């Protein structure tokens with residue numbers, strides 16, 4: 001009898017498994033990918049999109065076409081429940097789908113829910129398929145504000161400012177951060193990036209946690225910051241799916257998996273990417289996702305072949321990142337080393353384009 005693998009979410013790890021599926025999977029196995037949008041938007045390229053460097057087609061993957069090309073079925077739906085005792089999931093429209101193995105890569109949700117007025121008035125980076133509309137609103141408004149001084153907030157503020165200056169928008173982008181900007185980086189990195197934000201005439205409020213939003217004003221301690229549109233780019237929250245499914249989750253609600261990427265509550269459920277916490281490595285960094293994709297692929301294939309020994313994920317010892325700073329400048333971070341250069345920007349651009357090429361072949 002044929003087996004059925006259900007891929008929930010078109011995140012990076014699920015897609016990387018599926019692109020090799022035909023070559024690797026046993027013949028009797030069918031697969032389905034379920035995701036709420038036909039397109040998966042690659043958030044690493046959002047800053048380039050808001051800067052005007054990329055088109056819509058550059059930053060999104062046509063999941064339906066991808067599934068057809070790789071021999072699987074696509075269902076445009078959101079999964080709302082997992083019944084692990086019956087190996088069934090339920091979709092938002094009430095369909096039930098049976099599975100033998102399930103691989104969840106559904107990312108996280110945006111944070112901000114506990115700050116008064118954020119849900120009602122702010123824009124968010126997620127769901128990713130709404131980002132083009134969000135970008136348009138931020139480009140056109142007179143007073144755009146970005147809340148969040150981490151990688152994505154800084155990248156988006158710098159790139160948005162470039163777009164606005166190019167289009168003669170006179171009012172600057174404002175960046176508000178509860179901490180210093182890039183709080184996890186060394187002081188000299190923070191200073192260089194802060195200088196760049198100043199040079200580009202971005203208004204910065206550091207160490208300014210937002211208390212509440214009303215329809216036009218951000219209230220943060222003694223500060224009252226006017227906005228036309230505000231993007232909330234601070235923090236993430238876990239998806240609700242796993243807690244509801246009675247699967248073991250960490251104290252925040254992320255699916256707990258072992259280093260084989262299997263749920264601690266059910267070995268038939270795999271999890272990877274932003275939606276999980278790995279029991280042995282509670283703190284892994286985003287640049288470990290490629291490695292997770294390799295482990296996930298190998299372990300799903302082994303599980304389908306009833307092999308007992310699965311491979312174990314180990315995070316990299318040294319972590320790196322490259323940020324787009326706009327105007328063909330990039331920030332390269334690797335262990336103790338860092339630099340701002342055109343070379344870093346070129347490298348990031350090439351990496352992002354190469355990533356997309358794997359999935360958007362005609």
Ligand SMILES: Cc1cc2nc3c(=O)[nH]c(=O)nc-3n(C[C@H](O)[C@H](O)[C@H](O)COP(=O)(O)OP(=O)(O)OC[C@H]3O[C@@H](n4cnc5c(N)ncnc54)[C@H](O)[C@@H]3O)c2cc1C
Pocket residue numbers: 008009010011012013034035036037040042043044045046047077078079080105106107108125127151152153155156239241272273274275286287321322323
């Ligand atoms: C502006 C910006 C820049 C970034 N730059 C970088 C960078 O340079 N490098 C880096 O490593 N990281 C970067 N990140 C972070 C990175 O993009 C995320 O870590 C990454 O998107 C997480 O990937 P994922 O596969 O876990 O989930 P996602 O990419 O969020 O994918 C989740 C998928 O699951 C689907 N889904 C969600 N819920 C359900 C459901 N209930 N049922 C079915 N499907 C569902 C979604 O539609 C989506 O297709 C950036 C983020 C932002 C916002």
